[in-house]
Amino acid sequence: MRKHARMDERLLNAIADLKEKEALSLAEEMLSSGADPLHVVEISRLGMDEVGRRYERNEYYLSGLIMSSEIFNGIMVMLDRSFNYKLAGNDDPKVILGAPLGDVHDIGKNVVSSLLRCSGFNVVDLGVSVNPSRFVEAARESAATVIGLSALITTAYESIRETVLCFERAGMREKVNIMLGGGAISAKVCEYAGADAWGRDASDALKFARDFSGKETGNV
Numbered sequence: 001m002r003k004h005a006r007m008d009e010r011l012l013n014a015i016a017d018l019k020e021k022e023a024l025s026l027a028e029e030m031l032s033s034g035a036d037p038l039h040v041v042e043i044s045r046l047g048m049d050e051v052g053r054r055y056e057r058n059e060y061y062l063s064g065l066i067m068s069s070e071i072f073n074g075i076m077v078m079l080d081r082s083f084n085y086k087l088a089g090n091d092d093p094k095v096i097l098g099a100p101l102g103d104v105h106d107i108g109k110n111v112v113s114s115l116l117r118c119s120g121f122n123v124v125d126l127g128v129s130v131n132p133s134r135f136v137e138a139a140r141e142s143a144a145t146v147i148g149l150s151a152l153i154t155t156a157y158e159s160i161r162e163t164v165l166c167f168e169r170a171g172m173r174e175k176v177n178i179m180l181g182g183g184a185i186s187a188k189v190c191e192y193a194g195a196d197a198w199g200r201d202a203s204d205a206l207k208f209a210r211d212f213s214g215k216e217t218g219n220v
C-alpha cells in the first residue's frame with residue numbers, strides 16, 4: 001500500500017518537475033505491476049495541475065506547458081496498450097466529442113475518447129477549437145445523441161453556451177444530451193451554459209454516456 005502511495009508521489013513529482021524519462025519509466029512500472037490505467041491518468045493529471053500552478057507563479061513558461069503535454073502523451077501511448085479496445089458496431093451508441101471554439105487543449109478529451117472507445121462507443125472526435133455549428137452538423141450527420149465538450153480555459157465559456165444555443169436554434173436540443181468536463185468546468189458553468197451534466201474525470205464521462213444512451217456497453 002505504502003509502496004503504491006510512494007510511486008504515485010514520485011510520478012506526480014516527476015511530471016511536475018518535467019522529468020520526462022523518469023515519468024515515463026515510473027508510469028511503465030506502475031502499469032506493469034497492475035495499476036489501474038485510470039489511476040495512472042489521475043496521478044498524471046495531478047502532476048499537470050502542478051505544472052499549471054508553477055506556470056501561474058511564473059516559475060515555468062509556455063515551454064513548460066508544452067513539455068508537460070509531451071510527457072503526458074508518452075504516458076498515453078502506454079495507457080493505450082493497457083486499454084482493451086473493441087470495435088464498435090453501427091448499432092453501438094455514438095458520442096460526439098470536441099473542445100469548444102477557442103480552446104486547443106486536447107489531452108483530457110483524448111483520454112475520454114479512448115475510454116469511451118474501449119467501452120464500446122462510437123466516438124466522433126471533432127478535435128479542438130470546434131465551431132458551435134460543427135457540433136450540430138456532426139450530430140445531424142451521425143444521429144448521435146450524446147455530445148461531450150472538454151474545456152480547460154475560462155475564455156471558452158461563451159462558446160460552450162453558444163454550442164448549446166446552436167442545438168436549441170436547430171430544434172435539436174431535446175434530442176441530445178450535452179455533457180461538459182475539463183478543468184474549467186464546474187456546476188455553475190454547466191448551469192450557465194444550459195448543459196445537461198458535468199463531470200470531473202473520464203469515468204464520469206463514461207457513466208454519463210451510458211446513462212444518456214441507455215445502453216450498457218462493455219468494460220475496459
Ligand code: B12
Nearest residue numbers: 052103104105106107108150153154181182199201202205
Ligand atoms: C498542457 C497544457 C497546455 C498545452 C496543451 C497541449 C494539448 N495538446 O492539450 C498547451 C501548451 C498547448 C497549452 C496552451 C495554453 N494554456 Co494550458 N495548460 C496545460 C496544463 C498544464 C495541463 C492540461 C492537461 O492536459 N491536463 C491533463 C488532462 C488529463 O486533464 P484534463 O484535461 O483536466 O482531463 C481530465 C478531466 O478533466 C476529465 N475530462 C476532460 N474532458 C472531459 C469531458 C467530459 C465530457 C467529461 C465528463 C470529463 C472530461 O477527464 C480527464 C481525465 O481524468 C493545464 C493545467 C491544468 N490545471 O489543467 C494548463 C492550463 C489549462 N492552460 C492555461 C493557459 C492560460 C494556457 C494558454 C492561454 C497559455 C498561453 N499564454 O498561450 C494557452 C491556451 C491556448 C488555447 N487557446 O487553448 C491555464 C488556463 C487558465 C484559465 N483559467 O483559463 C491552465 C489552467 C494553466 C494555469 N494554471 O494557468 N496548455
